Amino acid sequence: MTVATRPLPGPPRPYSFPAFKRTALAGGARLLVAEVAKLPIVSVTVVIAAGAESDPAGKEGLAQLTARAMVEGTSSSSALALAGRIEKLGGVIDSDAGWDSARINLTCLSKHLEESLDVLGEILTSPSFPENELDRLRDERLAEIEQIRSEPRGLAEEAFTEFVYTAGERYALPPGGTRESVSALSRQDVAHHHAGLYSPGNASIVIAGDVSLGDAARMIDRAMSGWTGATRKRAYVSAAPAPAGPRALLVEKGGAAQSELRIGHAGIPRSHPDYFPFSIMNAALGGVFSSRINLNLREKHGYTYGAHSIIDWRKAAGPFVVSTAVGTDVTADAAREVLGELERIREEEISTDELSLVVSYLQGVFPIRYESTAAIAGALANLVTYDLPEDYYDTYRDRVGAVTTADALRAAREHIRPEALRMVVVGEASLLDKLEQMQFGPIDVRNET
Incomplete structure (x- = not known):
């Protein structure tokens, strides 16, 4: 064959x-x-x-x-x-x-x-x-x-x-x-x-x-000749993460057909020098369809139609989160698989095939994002908002291509922090026992029925 x-x-x-x-x-x-x-x-x-x-x-x-x-x-x-x-x-x-x-x-x-x-x-x-x-x-x-x-x-x-x-x-x-x-x-x-x-x-x-x-x-x-006003220096937002130590929250939602699962913690600011290594690592972890988390939960186990991970890039450290929706009966199992993938991405380098796939994807879709004048103006607005270098868009694909498997591993080890993980589950109250059996950490319970 x-x-x-x-x-x-x-x-x-x-x-x-x-x-x-x-x-x-x-x-x-x-x-x-x-x-x-x-x-x-x-x-x-x-x-x-x-x-x-x-x-x-x-x-x-x-x-x-x-x-x-x-x-x-x-x-x-x-x-x-x-x-x-x-x-x-x-x-x-x-x-x-x-x-x-x-x-x-x-x-x-x-x-x-x-x-x-x-x-x-x-x-x-x-x-x-x-x-x-x-x-x-x-x-x-x-x-x-x-x-x-x-x-x-x-x-x-x-x-x-x-x-x-x-x-x-x-x-x-x-x-x-x-x-x-x-x-x-x-x-x-x-x-x-x-x-x-x-x-x-x-x-x-x-x-x-x-x-x-x-x-x-x-x-x-x-x-705009009549546009005036004094320039006021703004204080940047304080974004202190929650105290360290894994912790879970069960939001009880009676009658929910499935569970909404979120696992993550505060990430890194948009200005961080590891922006590109983290982006490549995250793409391999959960940022594209063939990512580890999606293949695990969707293709291997059939727990969900889709699972992904993102970081919300902001001036201060926005949240990094793995998101999915799964059946009530497999919620704890799905959570274990996500935690396992977060640990695996920190323990071993992504393969050269994984790196090639995510690099070619990010490089390939980049020009498509800027086909309209509105999209180009939006890109320049981001350049201004985040104080990006003048050549940011000209060098973007080269900088994506320069990330190595070792760079991605270092980014995972430095910026995915198991000791800071927070888990949120929105679903049936009956999930509490199975979540406690995971021994992930203390569990808070909130009722939203």
């Missing part, structure tokens, strides 16, 4: 990330422009250093509410009027805040860029934060919270982050805030947050599309 072997991947096709230029604008904001003239489209992203990490204690969700409210009305235009003006120009605009920045995104035809920037300038210089729009946005977030808490998957995600970080840390709570914190947010809170952080000195504007640096700077300086 002839056994087929997987063909070796060929060399990655040549690719160059679009060249970009920088300049300082008259008001103090920084401008990055990648001139991409293949289509008459331009994407603009305004990056403000005002992400969820800037939320004051007790006002979690303020950054997100403020960012979303930016496009909901100005001193001279209602939300409906703003949307109508952008639609007439064939554009789209939205705003939101993640952990590390708030962003306003605009995409339009290049022939309408100047008029579209006028709308964007009005949004940046004179947002009005109407009470009725804030009430709607607040209600939408509260409804989202209730939806998340009603589903085992969402419940597991929030319970895990809360369990991984020390109580009271910003990272222990969702970026959009909790039911209690969001309900208490006022228009005064939003206006104060905006006044303190939404200034040109805290902003970068990135543009990708059919426009030159000079033309873009001229249009923005004119459209």
